[in-house]
Amino acid sequence: MIPLRYLIGLLLVLLLVGCEKKTAESSPVLLQIDGRTVSLEEFRRQFEKTLPPGHSLSVEETEDLQRSFLVQLIDRELALAEAVRLGVVLAPEELEAMVAEYRRDYPEGAFEEMLAERGVSLADWRRELEEGLLIEKVVRQAAYSDIEVSEEEIAEYYQSHHDEFDRPAQARVRQIVVGDEQEGRTLLEALQAGEDFAFLARNHSLSPDGEDGGDLDFISRGEMPPEFDEAAFSLPVGQLSALVKSDYGYHILLVEERRDALRLSLEQAREQVRDLVLETKQDLAYQQWLQDLRSRAAIEVNWSLL
Known part of the structure; x- marks a missing residue:
């Protein structure tokens, strides 16, 4: 490509x-x-x-x-x-x-x-x-x-770039972003009543990730607004946040998974290293x-x- x-x-x-x-x-x-x-x-x-x-x-x-x-x-x-x-x-x-x-x-x-x-x-x-x-x-x-990319090139790159494979703690998050507080509260009530998060995100979220059901994939601290981080990294997995206000509007968050901080081994990072080389x-x-x-x-x- x-x-x-x-x-x-x-x-x-x-x-x-x-x-x-x-x-x-x-x-x-x-x-x-x-x-x-x-x-x-x-x-x-x-x-x-x-x-x-x-x-x-x-x-x-x-x-x-x-x-x-x-x-x-x-x-x-x-x-x-x-x-x-x-x-x-x-x-x-x-x-x-x-x-x-x-x-x-x-x-x-x-x-x-x-x-x-x-x-x-x-x-x-x-x-x-x-x-x-x-x-x-x-x-x-x-x-x-x-x-072609050889195994020797993969190993050499990994050894020379250890710090690139230090992965911070991460959370996989979905979000819905709306501009109106009342709309946010209405959507939050619908979610608490059992409505599907991805469906509501696709139909109501103002954020581009709404097309993917609000899926932000895995994020690390500092990638999103501070108010977002505070909620995303304190919520238990599977629990909805309260309405979170930021400069971008009103967010509803759902944490789907967490990853602990770690350094990826060569085996764990092999495909990533190969792609970089x-x-x-x-x-x-x-x-x-x-x-x-x-x-x-x-x-x-x-x-x-x-």
């Missing part, structure tokens, strides 16, 4: 950037990649879509973001061109499986409404997703295919692969236009 931060960067570049479109005569050419062009007008239009609504960025901040966006755009186009050169294609069932995964937690029609609010058509979103998945596939095949190797391989693509491509950027 592409390291997450790189995949996010690639997916931020919305599709249809215009590399295969004729540049409008009224707009100067900003970028050329092996003869394909992107106009300044088209670049700006796509760049604006990546900015948060109502943003108030300084000129310097905007210029920095534009340059970063342009680099991402170049890397994206190089990766897509390499997929064509190598004959890497995305099977229809691969795309449909990911579409279904994205839509899984949305009621009928809600996904389309979300896209409409963002000014994105379903067809454009599907094309963007398809290109992102194709990029991930070509990177996996072309850059990551020879990467693998990610480091993939980061390096991905950068080397991109550098090779850049060295073989004819790229011209008129930086003075930004």
Whole structure:
């Protein structure tokens, strides 16, 4: 898999950037990649879509973001061109499986409404997703295919990074967050009467984890507001909290499990260590692969236009 931060960067570049479109005569050419062009007008239009609504960025901040966006755009186009050169294609069932995964937690029609609010058509979103998945596939095949992690590398990393595997005391917590105290009390009464916590979280919680039934997974002290910590680490397992007020609203907590503090042994940490070593190797391989693509491509950027 592409390291997450790189995949996010690639997916931020919305599709249809215009590399295969004729540049409008009224707009100067900003970028050329092996003869394909992107106009300044088209670049700006796509760049604006990546900015948060109502943003108030300084000129310097905007210029920095534009340059970063342009680099991402170049890397994206190089990766897509390499997929064509190598004959890497995305099977229809691969795309449909990911579409279904994205839509899984949305009621009928809600996904389309979300896209409409963002000014994105379903067809454009599907094309963007398809290109992102194709990029991930070509990177996996072309850059990551020879990467392996040996037992010696796992043991060496573990011995050199002992402190990373000190696990503090943790609690697995579910929460419901609402903005109104009376609503919180009503929900608490419903829970005390036997209503399902996950069901109420999905239907009432303002927090993003509400989609997962309020499941925060395991948390350690200091990760949440102090009021939250006090309740989460004093409640008996299986007991509901009283209504907890924080700057985010009114919380109802349920502690499902606890873990004592410990240092993970090599066996306990093996998969975690392997993933860390693998990610480091993939980061390096991905950068080397991109550098090779850049060295073989004819790229011209008129930086003075930004």
